[in-house]
Amino acid sequence: MRTDTPFTRRLGLPLPIVQGPFGGGLSSVSLVAAVNGAGGLGSFGAHHLHADQIVQITRELRAATNRPFALNLWIPLHDEPEHPKVSDAQWIRAVNRLQPFFDELGLDLPQRPDAKAVWPDYAQQIEALLDARPAVFSFVFGIPAPDVLSRCRQRGIVTVGAATTPHEARLLEEAGVDMVVATGSDAGGHRVSFTDEPENLLTGTFSLIPQVRDAVRIPVIAAGGIADARGVTAAMALGADAVQIGTAFLACEESNAGRPHQAALRSVSQTPSTLTKGFSGRLSRGLRNRLTIELEQAQGDILPYPWQNWLTGILKRAAIAQNRADLMSLWAGQAAGLVRHQHAAALMQSLSSAFER
Ligand SMILES: Cc1cc2nc3c(=O)[nH]c(=O)nc-3n(C[C@H](O)[C@H](O)[C@H](O)COP(=O)(O)O)c2cc1C
Structure with missing residues (x-):
């Protein structure tokens, strides 16, 4: 199979x-440095970082690699203000629901934070990213404003958006986005739809790739449920110009997932992944553990994103420190059972064998 695709040509990379x-x-x-070193495109998720932290992380990335890398942000959803209003009564109900887990981990109940102090300002993030000039700006949950896309073009930054349907892929192409990640519902982490509720847009990766391929002319990157060379071969055969892999890299020691998370990913056998809003307030896929099940019972007391995410994030930090995989989110895609590698270089070598045939 050929490595020479519109994706590798545009970015000057050895591997798609x-x-x-x-x-x-x-x-x-x-x-990022390990993946770049092996000929792929490393990406850094920066949606939780304030503008000055984006500047700092870009410096660190440039010190670690002289190859292209992607910085990634979340676009604020149009139909949902970035910091949705949550009443005090709602807040108290949600915290009370989680109290048994705070108690179990020996934590005090948290005070309600000041939203502006906690969550980064998107407009400032964009300015920092444009100044940082990464080779690639990838994003999810929508389409950046036209002036942002045109400033990316002026600076030579390649833009990559995510689509969960052929319609979303067409919207990205029509807006002038350079490449599209066709993200199937097999993928780990959040369901990144932006034209409807994500529950309504759950097409699997291997149904989605050829439909997105037929819908757009820009390069298509396939994501979701790809974790070994067989998945790479299948995605490319269906018309993808590159593949994007999450879960299998998250399981590698170089990622910043906590030890309990990495250990859980490396020992998946019978544990299926599931889609839940319980951890963050938005639909996302992870391994089904005790907290997932308990949060399913708490449906009415789950706060909208980002509040729920902030609350369960406190539990997560303590759960990692106490090695409690049952009380934290264990994000994972449907191919988690295919995780075999502990190091990114070994995973890259195994994935790239798809191109030697
Ligand atoms: C823990 C986790 C966090 C993620 N965060 C982001 C993110 O911030 N931005 C993004 O574009 N994709 C994000 N993703 C999606 C991955 O980049 C990738 O597209 C996806 O994991 C591919 O599916 P797979 O996990 O089945 O390999 C995340 C995935 C996981 C598992």
């Missing part, structure tokens, strides 16, 4: 393999 970005602190500079 993307290490998917991980938001919320799970990306790492060393993972």
Whole structure:
């Protein structure tokens, strides 16, 4: 199979393999550097970072690799203000629901934070990213404003958007986005739809790739449920110009996923992944553990994103420190059972064998 695709040509890369970005602190500079060193495109999820932190992380990435890398942000959803209003009564109900887990981990109940102090300003993130000039700006949950896309073009930044349907892919292409990630519902992490509720847009990767291929002319990157060379071969055969892999890289030691998370990913056998809003307030896929099941019972007391994410994030930090995989989110895609590698270089070598046939 050929490595020479519109994707590799545009970015000057040896291999059409993307290490998917991980938001919320799970990306790492060393993972990006390892993937870049092996000929792929490393990505860093920066949606949780303030503008000055984006500047700093870009410096660290440039010190670690002289190859192209992607910085990734989340576009604020049009139909949902970035910091949705949550009443005090709602807040108290949600915290009370989680109290048994705070108690179990020996934590005090948290005070309600000041939203503006906690969550980064998107407009400032964009300015920092444009100044940082990464080779690639990838994004999810929508389409950046036309002036942002045109400033990317002026600076030579390649833009990559995510689509969960052929319609979303066409909207990205019509807006002038350079490449599209066709993201099937097999993928780990958040369901990144932006034209409807994500529950309504759950096409699997291997149904989605050829439909997106037929819908657009721009390069298509396939994501979701690809974890070994067989998946790479299948995705490319269906018309993808590159593949984007998340879960299998998250399981590697270079990622910033906590040890309990990595250990869980490397020992998946019977544990299926599931889609839930319980951890973050938005639909996302992870391994089904005790907290997932308990949060399913709490449906009415789940806060909208980003509030729920902030609350369960406190539990997660303590759960990692106490090695409690049952009380934290274990993000994973449907191919988690195919995870075999502990190091990104070994995973890259195994994935790239798809191109030697
Ligand atoms: C923990 C986790 C966090 C993620 N965060 C982001 C993100 O911030 N931005 C993004 O574009 N994709 C994000 N993704 C999606 C991945 O980059 C990738 O597209 C996806 O994991 C591919 O599916 P797979 O996990 O089945 O390989 C995340 C995935 C996971 C598992």
